[in-house]
Amino acid sequence: MMDSVINKLRNTVTTVTSTVSQLSVVLPGNPVTREFEIEHHIASAGPGLLWKIYSGYKKSTRQEAAVFIFEKKALDKWSRKNRDVMIELLKKGVFQLTKLKHPRILTVQHPLEESRDSLAFATEPIFSSLANVLGYNDNAPQPMNDAVKNYKLHEIEIKYGLLQMCEALKFLHNDAKILHGNICPESIVINQQGSWKIFGLDFSLQNGAPVSEPKPSWTCKEYDVDAHPITQPHLDYLAPEYSDLHCCAGSDMFSLGMLAYAIFNEGKPLVLSGGNWHSHRQNFSTIRTLSEGSLFCIPNEMRSFEKKLLDYLPNNRPDTHQFLKLEFFHDEGVKTLEYLDSLFQWDNLQKSKFYKGLYEILPKLPQRVRVHRVVPCLAQEFVNPTMVPFVLPNVLKIAEGSSNEEYVQHILPHLRVVMKLREPVQVLLIFMKYMELLLQKTPADITKSDVLPLIYGSLESDSIQVQELCLSIIPSFASLIDYTAMKNSLFPRIRKLCITTQSLSVRVNCILCIGKILEHLDKWLVLDFVLPFLLEIPSREPAVIMGIVGIYKLTVSHRKLGVTKEIIATKILPFLFPLCIESGLTLIQFTTIMNFIHELITCVETEHKAKLEQVGALGKEQIKPEAIMSSDFGGTGSFDAIFGSAAPAENGTNYKVNNTTVGNAKPNSVLPPMQAAKSTSAEANRQINPSAPKDLTSSLLNSNMQQMQKSFSLEGMQQQRTPSSIAGQTPFAPMYGSNPPTFQRMPSSVSIPNSMQAGLTGNQFNPLPMPGTAGPMKLSGFQNVVPNQQKSSNSFMNFSDIQGSDSSVKKLSQKDIDDFLS
CATH class of the missing domain: 1.10.510.10 (Transferase(Phosphotransferase) domain 1)
Incomplete structure (x- = not known):
C-alpha cells in the first residue's frame, strides 16, 4: 500500500x-x-x-x-x-x-x-x-x-x-x-x-x-x-x-x-x-x-x-x-439545461417556479450533468438570499447521489457560503432535513467549522418551528457527532433551551431528544450532566413529568449506562416521589409512575440484599486464625466441656473454671471426650502446621504448647483410652489402682501464676489452673490433656508431635508425680 x-x-x-x-x-x-x-x-x-x-x-x-x-x-x-x-x-x-x-x-x-x-x-x-x-x-x-x-x-x-x-x-x-x-x-x-x-x-x-x-x-x-x-x-x-x-x-x-x-x-x-x-x-x-x-x-x-x-x-x-x-x-432534460442557461433573464417568480419543478426532474438527469452542469448554475443564485430556499433543496438533492469526491470538490464550496445564512429561516429548516447527509460527506474539519454551527444556530433560533425540527432530527444523526462536540456544545444548548424556553412543546421535545440520544452517550456523561439536568427543569406539566420518567426508565434499564442502586436510592427515588402526586396527572400516568417507583424499590432491595448475603458468606469463609482457635477450644466454657466432661461433677452440680459455669452435659450435646479430643487435636494441628506461611498466631500457639509440655512433662503418663472406657474410669487409675485418692473441687476464685499467663494470653486460650498453686483440686480438667504413650487410630496427638516441641524432656518418676499431686 x-x-x-x-x-x-x-x-x-x-x-x-x-x-x-x-x-x-x-x-x-x-x-x-x-x-x-x-x-x-x-x-x-x-x-x-x-x-x-x-x-x-x-x-x-x-x-x-x-x-x-x-x-x-x-x-x-x-x-x-x-x-x-x-x-x-x-x-x-x-x-x-x-x-x-x-x-x-x-x-x-x-x-x-x-x-x-x-x-x-x-x-x-x-x-x-x-x-x-x-x-x-x-x-x-x-x-x-x-x-x-x-x-x-x-x-x-x-x-x-x-x-x-x-x-x-x-x-x-x-x-x-x-x-x-x-x-x-x-x-x-x-x-x-x-x-x-x-x-x-x-x-x-x-x-x-x-x-x-x-x-x-x-x-x-x-x-x-x-x-x-x-x-x-x-x-x-x-x-x-x-x-x-x-x-x-x-x-x-x-x-x-x-x-x-x-x-x-x-x-x-x-x-x-x-x-x-x-x-x-x-x-x-x-x-x-x-x-x-x-x-x-x-x-x-x-x-x-x-x-x-x-x-x-x-x-x-x-x-x-x-x-x-x-x-x-426539446425533451425534458434538454429544456432543463436550456432554462438553466437563461435564468439570468428571468425574474424571481419565474425562477422559483422553475426550481420547484427542477427537484422532480433531477433524478432523470445523468449524475455528471447534475454535478458539472446544474450545480454551477444553481450556485449563482446563492448570492440572492431570497432565492436560496428554492435553490438549496436541489443542490442537496444532487449531493445525495454524488460521490464524496464530487461532493467535496464541486458542491461543498458552494454550500459553505450558504451555511453562514440564518435568514430566511427556511434555510435552516432545509439544512436540518439534510443534516445526516452533510455529516456523512463533509470532512471533519469543515463539519466542526461550518456544519455543526448550523445545528447550534437552529437550537438558538427564535423560530419554534426550527427548534422543534432540529430537536426531532438530532437523534437520527447523533451517532455521527463526536463525543467532545456532544458534551461541550450540543447537550449544553439543548439543556439551556429546555430550561429557558417558554414553549411547552419545545421543552417536551428537548426531553424526548435527550431520551433518544441516551444510547449515544456514555455512563459518566449521563450521571454527571443528564440526571442533574432533570432536576433543573422548572415546570411540572404531565407531559414533562412523563418525559422525565421515560429518561429515568431508559437510564435504569440500559445495559451500557448501568445506574447503580446508590443513585436510585439517593437521587432518583427522592425526586420521583414528589412527582407522582402532581395534581395534573391522570390515573394512568400516576399508575405508570408508581409502578416504576415500585420497580426501583424492588431493584434496590434485591441488589442490596444480595450484596449483604454475599458479604456474610465471604465473612464465614474468611475466618481469622484466632476465631478458628476460639471456636475449636470454645473459649473457657468449651475448653472445660472438652477436657472436663470425662469426670462430671458429683450429683450433677455445677462448677466453675475461670469464672465460667459448666453444667451437666445433656445427651448428645457434647461429643464424647475421645472424639472431642481427636477433633480438637486435629484442628489444633491444622492451625499449628498450616500450608500457608507461619503467622504470628501460629508462632504464639507453638510457643504455648511447648511451655505446656515442659511444665507438665506428661509424656510418661500417656495411656490408651477408648470411648467405651472413658465414662467409668477416673483420670489417674493406672497410677493409683482401684482406689485413687480423693481430690477437692478447685475454688472458683483460683489464681493463675503469671508465668502461665505469659504463655497463653489473648483470645486463643483461657489459662489453665496449675496444681499446687491454690490447694487441692480435682484433676478432671486435665484428663484429656494427658498424652498416650501408645499411638493408635483413636489416640491423642502427642505433644512431641507438635511442630517445635522439645521431645528430649526428661520423663517424670513416680516420686515426681506424687510430689506433683500432693
Whole structure:
C-alpha cells in the first residue's frame, strides 16, 4: 500500500517536473507566464490538435483559467511556407475568437501573446476538447487522464451539445456575419461545466456583401492540394460545394450534420478522406445516394432530419432556426439545461417556479450533468438570499447521489457560503432535513467549522418551528457527532433551551431528544450532566413529568449506562416521589409512575440484599486464625466441656473454671471426650502446621504448647483410652489402682501464676489452673490433656508431635508425680 502511494506521488512529481521543464523551454519571456500560473497539461485542440491546453490560474486573482500553448518547434519538419501559413492561421483564429462575445463561444481571458518559440493565450477553464473525448489524442497528455479517458457522452449531453453548436452558428451567421468553415470535433471544446463552445475560427470567412445588403455572402478559397492537410479545413466534415468554390450558411449546417453522425457513431465520420482532396471528391457519390438506412447510428427521432442536413444541395438543408425547433432537441432534460442557461433573464417568480419543478426532474438527469452542469448554475443564485430556499433543496438533492469526491470538490464550496445564512429561516429548516447527509460527506474539519454551527444556530433560533425540527432530527444523526462536540456544545444548548424556553412543546421535545440520544452517550456523561439536568427543569406539566420518567426508565434499564442502586436510592427515588402526586396527572400516568417507583424499590432491595448475603458468606469463609482457635477450644466454657466432661461433677452440680459455669452435659450435646479430643487435636494441628506461611498466631500457639509440655512433662503418663472406657474410669487409675485418692473441687476464685499467663494470653486460650498453686483440686480438667504413650487410630496427638516441641524432656518418676499431686 505504501509503495503504491509513493509510486503515485513519484509519478505526480515527475509529471509536474516534466511540465515545468517543458514550459520553461517553451515559454521563455512569453507575457502569458507573467500573469498566469500554469499547472497541468490536460488536453489538446485546434487544427491537427496543435494547441496544447494547460490548467492554471491568474496570479493576481487566483481565478481558474486554461492556457493554450502552441510550440513552434512542432512545425520544424514542415516546409517554411506551410509553417508560416499554419502560424498565421492559428493567430487569425485566436484574434477572431477574442473579438466575439457569446455564451456559445469560448471566452478569452488573455489575448494571444507570441514569443520566439511559442504562441499562448488564456481562456475560461477547460475540461477537454470534443476530439479528445471522442478518442483523438494527438498532443494530449500521455497517458490521458482518467477523467477524459472514461468520459462517455450521454444522449442528453449530445442533444444539448448539438443544440449549443447550432446556437453558436446562428450567432455567427446572423449577427457576426461569419461563416465558420471548419465545424469538426477539433474546433469544439468542453468547459468545466460541460458546455460545448466554438473554438477554432482559423478557417472562418468574413461577410463579403456590401453593407447595404442584408443577406451575407462568403467567398471560399480554392483547396490547395499542395499545401499541408492541416492548413486546410477538415475534409471529412467539409461540404461538397467547397469544390465548386461556393459556400453558404448551409455549408456549416452540412458540417454540423457530419459532426452529429460522428458523435453518435463513436467518433467515426460518415466518410473518410484521409486528408486527400481526390478521396474527398469521390465521396460525393456516397452523399448523393445517402439513405436513412445508412444512418443507423442516428436516433430514429432525428434520422430523417439528419438526412436533410447531409443533402448534397445546400438549399435543401435546414437552417439554424429549423434545427433549433426540432422536437428531438426539446425533451425534458434538454429544456432543463436550456432554462438553466437563461435564468439570468428571468425574474424571481419565474425562477422559483422553475426550481420547484427542477427537484422532480433531477433524478432523470445523468449524475455528471447534475454535478458539472446544474450545480454551477444553481450556485449563482446563492448570492440572492431570497432565492436560496428554492435553490438549496436541489443542490442537496444532487449531493445525495454524488460521490464524496464530487461532493467535496464541486458542491461543498458552494454550500459553505450558504451555511453562514440564518435568514430566511427556511434555510435552516432545509439544512436540518439534510443534516445526516452533510455529516456523512463533509470532512471533519469543515463539519466542526461550518456544519455543526448550523445545528447550534437552529437550537438558538427564535423560530419554534426550527427548534422543534432540529430537536426531532438530532437523534437520527447523533451517532455521527463526536463525543467532545456532544458534551461541550450540543447537550449544553439543548439543556439551556429546555430550561429557558417558554414553549411547552419545545421543552417536551428537548426531553424526548435527550431520551433518544441516551444510547449515544456514555455512563459518566449521563450521571454527571443528564440526571442533574432533570432536576433543573422548572415546570411540572404531565407531559414533562412523563418525559422525565421515560429518561429515568431508559437510564435504569440500559445495559451500557448501568445506574447503580446508590443513585436510585439517593437521587432518583427522592425526586420521583414528589412527582407522582402532581395534581395534573391522570390515573394512568400516576399508575405508570408508581409502578416504576415500585420497580426501583424492588431493584434496590434485591441488589442490596444480595450484596449483604454475599458479604456474610465471604465473612464465614474468611475466618481469622484466632476465631478458628476460639471456636475449636470454645473459649473457657468449651475448653472445660472438652477436657472436663470425662469426670462430671458429683450429683450433677455445677462448677466453675475461670469464672465460667459448666453444667451437666445433656445427651448428645457434647461429643464424647475421645472424639472431642481427636477433633480438637486435629484442628489444633491444622492451625499449628498450616500450608500457608507461619503467622504470628501460629508462632504464639507453638510457643504455648511447648511451655505446656515442659511444665507438665506428661509424656510418661500417656495411656490408651477408648470411648467405651472413658465414662467409668477416673483420670489417674493406672497410677493409683482401684482406689485413687480423693481430690477437692478447685475454688472458683483460683489464681493463675503469671508465668502461665505469659504463655497463653489473648483470645486463643483461657489459662489453665496449675496444681499446687491454690490447694487441692480435682484433676478432671486435665484428663484429656494427658498424652498416650501408645499411638493408635483413636489416640491423642502427642505433644512431641507438635511442630517445635522439645521431645528430649526428661520423663517424670513416680516420686515426681506424687510430689506433683500432693
